[in-house]
Amino acid sequence: MVADVLSYFSEPVEEFVRRRHGELKSRGLTNDEIFPRVAAELRGRRVAPPELSLRQLRRIVYG
Numbered sequence: 001m002v003a004d005v006l007s008y009f010s011e012p013v014e015e016f017v018r019r020r021h022g023e024l025k026s027r028g029l030t031n032d033e034i035f036p037r038v039a040a041e042l043r044g045r046r047v048a049p050p051e052l053s054l055r056q057l058r059r060i061v062y063g
Contacts, residue, residue, distance in 0.1 A: 013042065013052075013060075014060050016041075016042070016045075017042075017057055017060045017061060018060065020034075020037075020038050020041060021034055021038065021061045024037065024038070035054045035057045035058060038057055039052060039054065039057060
């Protein structure tokens with residue numbers, strides 16, 4: 001279990017954003033709901049990355 005938690009928090013930002021977007025999209029949320037939620041989750045990570053705008057998050061997911 002400890003290894004799972006450590007791997008979750010060591011996940012690169014881009015992978016985290018893509019994974020969470022996919023998870024939330026599969027639950028039926030819209031992008032307007034997803035990207036603010038992902039941005040808030042990023043702030044709560046063990047080592048928070050620089051703050052990303054909603055546009056930057058979209059670019060990570062859609063290129």
